[in-house]
Amino acid sequence: MRTTATCLLAAMIGLLLICVAWQAAHPWLAWPRAFAEAGTVGAIADWYAVVALFRHPCGIPIPHTAIIPKNQQRIAESLGSFVEQNFLTPEVILGRLSGFNAAQALAGWLTVRENSAVIADVMAGSLPRLLEDIDEKDVEHLFERLVIPRLRTLDVSRTAGQLLKILTEGKRHQPLLDRGLSAAQAWLSSNVDLIKAKFSEASKYTPAPLDAYIVNKFVEGIVALIHEVVANPEHELRRQFDAAVRDLSGNLQRSPVYRRFGRLLLRDCIRHLENGRYYGVLLDHLRAHVLADLGGKDSVVRDMLAGTFVSIGHGLANEPSIQHKLNAWWLDIAGLLVRRHRHQLSALITDVVKGWDEKEVSRKLEAEIGRDLQFIRINGTFVGGTVGVLIHACVSLVWR
Template sequence: MERTDSDTAADAARTPVTDATSTGRLAAAGFAYGAADEERRRAVRRMKTLATGMLLAVALVYVLAKWAGSAGAGGWTGFVAAAAEAGMVGALADWFAVTALFKRPMGLPIPHTAIIPTKKDQLGQSLGDFVGENFLSGEVVRRRLHSVGVGRRLGGWLAEPKNADRVTAEVSTALRGALTVLRDSDVQAVVGEAITRRADAQEIAPGLGGLLERIVAEGGHTRVVDLVVARAHDWLVEHGDSVMTAVSGGAPGWTPRFVDRKVGDRVYKELLRFVTEMRDMPEHPARGAIDRFLRDFADDLQSDPDTRARVERLKAEVLGRSEVQDLIASAWGSVRGMIVAAAEDERSELRLRVRAALLSLGRRLAAEERLQGKVDGWLENAAVYVVTTYQSEITALITDTVAGWDAEHTSKKIEAHIGRDLQFIRINGTVVGALAGLTIYAVSQAFGG
């Protein structure tokens, strides 16, 4: 019985690989023979046995037919011998063709044999070129994505609540993972530097002046004035003795004490009356004075160089204080904690809003063709950019991977996958050859050959 490379693969399967170097080489090449490969090799051996058995069967038939013909059994033996002879030729020819894919038949250096081991690198290069030309061209990718309609399908998928919940959970997990990986010290340093640099680069006085001007024009400051005046009135009512004592204590030592008390009482009453009138009279002159002061100050903040310079110096002093820098840096820790807690809580406002946004996006994508076109265009442009920019790297991955495979094990692996079908070629060759031989012999006999 002839022996092909699939026999060698079968022997290798029956012999356990114990050498660490061989095992490592197989793993590095990406070839790890598992239970599925063992089953494939058993199927290949069964089909090989069947194909070889048919070759032996037609050879035996040929010998018997020739013997019967020489013994005078009749003309039918010629037909049988011709069919058997052609069947042997077909079987041997297909055995040669199948064997030549994986090894040199009978070890002979016949040209164009052992195609897979000797042409492995060329096959890898051809495969890479084929993929690059037929799958990684910009036009092919754009046409394929356009026909799929990713935007419409994505919208329909996201519009399902269970899918929106799934995406929300995945986004939350990814967000928690990213925040966990980031080091607080690094982020705090970046945030602090960014805030400080932004504040240093931008003058704040004109902005503050414009804001104050709008607040005064809209009367927003009156609530603050009302609050201050009301609190001042309450404080004076509660601490009248303290005010009178302070006024009396500031009087000269030579004045009589009853005079000091009279003066203190008078000052307290006048101060209380003034504050009470400010509280109860929206048109009080002091309120108007406050309005004029705030308007003038807002104008100075926007146009007066000295005022603006003072604000900038004050800003620099405030930002330069260590307490402020520590506050800026520690803000990240608080923000991170809130985000992580919200991401973990399924009922948090953050996750509910993300889920609602996904559902809304899904419904819009499913219904609005204009939005679908935008999404499809973005995806197509992104995919085309990737395949056209990195086409050579992607195809090089294929060619380099194939080039790194061991030639012998490549042949064994491929034969384990397609060897069973190749044995059918041998069986078909035997049957078709026998039928062709029988037909040719019958035609030749019919025309007096």
């Protein structure tokens, strides 16, 4: 474009020279001469204006030229101020963000297992470095400042009773009874000989065949009872087990004896932890297990983290009220950040622009907008020529 505009200027100069040379023989050349003269002036004037923005014309330090390099500092400050006042305002930022349900978008993104796995990988990848940076003193400080003071105020008995109550709601404790019964059956079946031996020691005056018969029948009866309890959800033993668990839960929560025992037990555990200096052992144990898990093909930590994020996504997607609260919370944070740090952001823009090389700034700006600026030169040539013809026509009419 620069070459085109320059060639057009040369064409105007060439036309002007031709008209000057042949006008005496051909008077009508006064019209193209007027066009060429004014076009040449317009092209030179616009060339000067365009070049003056970025450099000194022909290298001559004419006042008020090389405007952009000379005013880079002022331009940087003006640009930072312009961005701060017109873009980094709470009204603009919050106006843009308020129409977007960010919580719903985040929930939809997290529900995709691959997306949650990306976050899980990042978090899991940072764990080895985090664990390496933690030493025994850090763990001790954590326990002494945060864990142990809260443990001292913890009502272990009441907490255990509440957990037991939650466990028994909806008969969630019955599978534990089934597992216990299955374990008892397996133990009885595999230790019949031991039971016979102990029975024979306790019953010295009965024949061995009779002892074996009694023990076999006893074991068979217990196994049959276990099968009945497992097969019948309404078995009497299950109801007795439920009653015993409820009584235990109530006693743990209300009985002064149980609560005092819980406090003493917790106090002994805290003393044992403090006196044994187990902080380093705990740290080494945790570090070894986590690093071994992360180094394996199927990492439980990564899978657990990914599953947690997926669950959070599903839960958030199904709770519009929580989405509304999160969106409001994010908007409050965004408004607070804008009000607090908008000046720092504009100052960052100002400092970056000030740090640019003057010639490099001019070159980049000219490369970005230079095409349009060369159109100004081209248009100036034709506009100037047209105005020159109009002036020549007016002068001719007046003299006639």
